[in-house]
Amino acid sequence: MDRLIINGGRKLTGTVEISGAKNAALPIMAASILAEGDHLLHNVPRLRDIMTMGRLLANLGAGFHLDENGAILNCSRISNYEAPYDLVSTMRASVLILGPLVARLGRAKVSLPGGCAIGARPINLHLMGLKKMGASIKLEAGYVLARAKRLRGAAIYFDIPTVTGTENIMMAAVLAEGRTVIENAAKEPEVLDLANALISMGAKIKGAGDSTIEIDGVTSLRPLDYSIIPDRIETGTFMTIAGITAGDITIKKCRPDHLDALIDKLRAAGIRFRNVKDGIRVIGPERLNAANTKTMPYPGFPTDMQAQFMAMMCVAQGTSVISEKIFENRFMHVAELRRMGADITIEGGTATVRGIERLKGAPLMATDLRASASLIVAALAAEGRTTISRIYHLDRGYEKIEDKLGRLGADIRREKE
Ligand code: EPZ
Secondary structure: OEEEEEEOOOOOEEEEEOOEOHHHHHHHHHHHHHOOOEEEEEOOOOOHHHHHHHHHHHHHOOEEEEEOOEEEEEOOOOOOOEEOHHHHOOOHHHHHHHHHHHHHHOEEEEEOOOOEOOEOOOOHHHHHHHHHOOOEEEEEOOEEEEEOOOOEOOEEEOOOOOHHHHHHHHHHHOOOEOEEEEEOOOOOHHHHHHHHHHHHOOOEEEOOOOOOEEEEOOOOOOOOEEEOOEOHHHHHHHHHHHHHOOOEEEEEOOOHHHOHHHHHHHHHOOOEEEEEOOEEEEEOOOOOEOOOEEEOOOOOEOHHHHHHHHHHHOOOEOEEEEEOOOOOOOOHHHHHHHHOOOEEEEEOOEEEEEOOOOOEOOEEEOOOHHHHHHHHHHHHHOEOEEEEEOOHHHHOOOOOHHHHHHHOOOEEEEEEO
């Protein structure tokens, strides 16, 4: 396994380019199941999770190639309809092939994803939606068995605006008979990106990006030739890095308009922003102010930025109160930040962070994707040397992060553990 070695204390300055959004690329790759022919995807990030989704599709009989120009997928000869446990257990987003497989083949056998570090993460809402559309759903030996001659349009209300649940049902509905209406749908930019990709295939979708989405089923779709939106969480992570290192970073190929709630909080913490062509310039203050936040579904403060924001608040002036409202256990980074001297107390889903002058480097361990990002944020500003082990978690969601940080002046290197 690899680990990162970081010597902190440097102001990071310069320009960084953002990669394509992992959480848009994954559902859009799954959508390639819905149509024969060669699908071309551009601005696809080179990440472990993308390779895992590629392997999953190849396991179904699809062709998959990824290089610096993007991805080519061909699902003309999909024959197998099973997503095995050994693949699904490494990536929960594998559940995204459920809707497209039932829509294309009329059947799917997908391993239940199981829990993960940040919570139980059930898929009951995905299955409720498919059932309403006429699928028979059976749970057997840890697998979901779904079958339907042809899915029928239905009215589906989500108790929680589930992101991948909305994406799964949208992909099931585009080839169903009649109209599907999803109420209390997730509004994340990645959901809208999937809808735009499906529309480019010939799907009839209205309202994506808002709470109510209407999908009128069609009989067939054409292959994709589509470019993925930039990754807003990678963008937000670099913003917190500029903030904590009193840096001056110009972030290119990004969509700041996808991050209004985060930028609002970063401004409250004393970070300044300047619009530039095709990006945004971010300037960190000498000392950050404390700021409170709570994670909410989009357009609220993103849960995927909670850990990185907390790392930054560890060295702010004053006390910050941070509440995690989406997942039941997304404070795995707190124990590691405390090892660096952070003063954080947890009460249920709320963390109280008393800012200190300086964090101290320490040997740390990554536990999940965004927790490992928060440890990098902290290490870049800490005094002395930090090692972060198990960074395979990081490689799931950040493309060549040590190269990008090195080019901004960070003292960072990767080595075999
Ligand atoms: C997506 O996960 C993202 N993953 C997550 O990003 C992100 O943290 C999350 O949305 C919230 O924004 C992808 O898009 C691949 P949810 P998802 O369904 O769809 C509960 C990362 O770091 N729920 O919106 O799994 C669930 O337990 C990852 O890239 C049910 O109860 O999240 C959670 O508490 C981590 N039943 C809440 O809803 C269901 O059927 C939100 O989950 C589905 C969800």
